[in-house]
Amino acid sequence: MSEKSVHLPLRSKGKRATFYKDPAVDQLFAIITMLTQELSVAFDRIETVERILDKNGVISRADIEAYKPDEQEETERTQRRDEYIGRIFNILRQEAEALLDS
Amino acid sequence: MSNIRNVGDLLEHAHDERSRQSFVSAFRKRILMDVADDMKVIYDKKVEPKFIKKHGRKPKDAREVRAAMRHEPVYEGWSAMRYNAQIMTWWSVQPAVERQLNELIQAARDATEANPAGGSLELDPNVVIPREVTDLDVHHMPGCFHTEYVEDDVAQGAVYHYGTQVFYGGFGKDVKPKGDVAASIANYLKLARPDFKPERILDLGCTAGANTFPYKEVYPDAEVHGIDVGAPMLRFGHAWAEAEGIPMHYHQRNAETPGFPDNHFDIITSSFFFHELSVPATKKVLKECYRMLKPGGIMLHMELPPTSHTDTYYNFVLDWDGFYNNEPHYQKFRNLDFLKTIQGAGFEKDKIELIRIPNYGSTPREEFEAGARGEEALKREHGLGRVWFTFGGWK
Ligand SMILES: C[S@@+](CC[C@H](N)C(=O)[O-])C[C@H]1O[C@@H](n2cnc3c(N)ncnc32)[C@H](O)[C@@H]1O
Numbered sequence: 391m392s393e394k395s396v397h398l399p400l401r402s403k404g405k406r407a408t409f410y411k412d413p414a415v416d417q418l419f420a421i422i423t424m425l426t427q428e429l430s431v432a433f434d435r436i437e438t439v440e441r442i443l444d445k446n447g448v449i450s451r452a453d454i455e456a457y458k459p460d461e462q463e464e465t466e467r468t469q470r471r472d473e474y475i476g477r478i479f480n481i482l483r484q485e486a487e488a489l490l491d492s
Numbered sequence: 493m494s495n496i497r498n499v500g501d502l503l504e505h506a507h508d509e510r511s512r513q514s515f516v517s518a519f520r521k522r523i524l525m526d527v528a529d530d531m532k533v534i535y536d537k538k539v540e541p542k543f544i545k546k547h548g549r550k551p552k553d554a555r556e557v558r559a560a561m562r563h564e565p566v567y568e569g570w571s572a573m574r575y576n577a578q579i580m581t582w583w584s585v586q587p588a589v590e591r592q593l594n595e596l597i598q599a600a601r602d603a604t605e606a607n608p609a610g611g612s613l614e615l616d617p618n619v620v621i622p623r624e625v626t627d628l629d630v631h632h633m634p635g636c637f638h639t640e641y642v643e644d645d646v647a648q649g650a651v652y653h654y655g656t657q658v659f660y661g662g663f664g665k666d667v668k669p670k671g672d673v674a675a676s677i678a679n680y681l682k683l684a685r686p687d688f689k690p691e692r693i694l695d696l697g698c699t700a701g702a703n704t705f706p707y708k709e710v711y712p713d714a715e716v717h718g719i720d721v722g723a724p725m726l727r728f729g730h731a732w733a734e735a736e737g738i739p740m741h742y743h744q745r746n747a748e749t750p751g752f753p754d755n756h757f758d759i760i761t762s763s764f765f766f767h768e769l770s771v772p773a774t775k776k777v778l779k780e781c782y783r784m785l786k787p788g789g790i791m792l793h794m795e796l797p798p799t800s801h802t803d804t805y806y807n808f809v810l811d812w813d814g815f816y817n818n819e820p821h822y823q824k825f826r827n828l829d830f831l832k833t834i835q836g837a838g839f840e841k842d843k844i845e846l847i848r849i850p851n852y853g854s855t856p857r858e859e860f861e862a863g864a865r866g867e868e869a870l871k872r873e874h875g876l877g878r879v880w881f882t883f884g885g886w887k
Contacts, residue, residue: 409571
């Protein structure tokens with residue numbers, strides 16, 4: 391069995407379309423769409439947490455205010471944020487990636 | 493049935509991945525329904541009247557509509573949304589496929605080894621993969637239908653299969669992963685020709701087989717074959733069919749040189765296939781269909797409706813994919829003279845079929861049956877999967 395890990399490419403082969411006079415607007419559009427998606431994901435996640443806490447009767451808002459992640463957890467959060475930013479701003483990197491590929 | 497894992501539903505998505513997928517589904521629905529409606533309003537109330545004032549007539553074709561709409565903010569926004577949603581569809585499933593690729597591959601190997609349904613998989617590493625597939629990533633799916641990253645790879649099959657569910661996810665219960673198009677064509681044929689008993693059926697460009705399965709369900713006595721050039725699609729499709737207990741016979745072959753004997757199949761079909769081929773390839777494949785078809789058999793392909801069958805505005809909407817979805821042959825295909833093209837492949841003029849088949853899953857049964865008896869119901873309008881345009885003929 392092959393245990394090689396595979397990275398699927400994010401950029402599709404072919405010219406990227408633009409719809410606005412200034413292609414920068416197309417890039418901003420992509421970024422904003424991704425941001426909207428991530429915000430929607432965050433809402434979903436918060437809602438999941440709230441509902442579970444609510445169901446189990448464990449939530450206290452003061453606990454949330456006072457909460458501080460420990461070092462390990464902070465490392466995880468940093469990594470998550472880093473990946474998050476990478477996903478949203480991916481578009482800005484694609485032109486260079488395409489040039490490197492060709 | 494054995495207890496092999498089903499590649500078709502084993503993928504586990506993390507909470508946030510599911511959430512990203514739900515977002516894309518919802519986003520697409522909004523674009524294709526609400527924003528598309530807004531765009532039509534703006535066209536009817538503003539853009540077309542302006543055009544008429546200037547030219548003294550309505551736009552004569554989709555090109556003129558597009559030129560008039562090109563810089564309308566609603567068109568730019570709709571396009572940018574659609575384009576991003578298309579790309580984000582694949583992105584939303586890729587991480588889960590990456591993470592569980594080894595499991596998927598193992599499940600596919602197990603399915604092939606146990607082969608509980610008795611189907612088959614024939615791969616040909618020397619198959620000629622056409623430029624239509626290698627030049628551009630069709631539908632912006634990175635890696636397209638054919639790329640293989642590791643041995644026995646099924647990654648692209650999984651991205652396609654799970655991505656398609658996200659793609660149609662906003663449209664609710666009517667859209668099932670197991671092929672609405674094929675279910676519509678097969679049920680239509682069965683009702684329209686109750687005496688027709690196909691023994692062998694072929695689906696061209698079957699991808700992972702979503703629209704190949706239903707033929708076996710409607711015609712359980714027939715042997716059902718599918719061909720495609722993409723090995724990861726076929727491996728995935730075969731494993732999926734075996735796990736579902738449906739014997740399918742998949743072959744990695746190019747439809748331009750499919751190699752089956754003359755007079756071999758009773759039904760030759762395809763769905764969403766021809767618009768991805770160049771016009772010369774289309775003509776070649778149609779000739780092959782005629783050759784492989786038994787006398788008394790039928791060729792019936794589902795496709796986008798020809799330009800001449802839909803109104804100018806709808807042509808403009810449909811042609812969007814031709815410009816922006818990496819489908820460069822789309823418009824030339826839609827502009828073909830279908831009668832002439834089908835005749836050119838060998839079919840007799842009075843045996844040609846150009847039929848609008850209502851979607852089986854979402855059409856009231858009575859209406860569907862009336863349609864199959866040749867009554868008015870086939871006049872349903874194109875759009876949003878309510879009716880499928882099919883073309884072909886009897887041999
Ligand atoms: C849009 S997909 C078809 C979708 C599929 N029928 C379904 O309903 O799920 C087009 C397929 O045609 C295949 N294809 C393209 N050119 C081909 C050729 N010359 N011979 C065989 N398959 C081809 C591609 O690999 C791809 O899987």
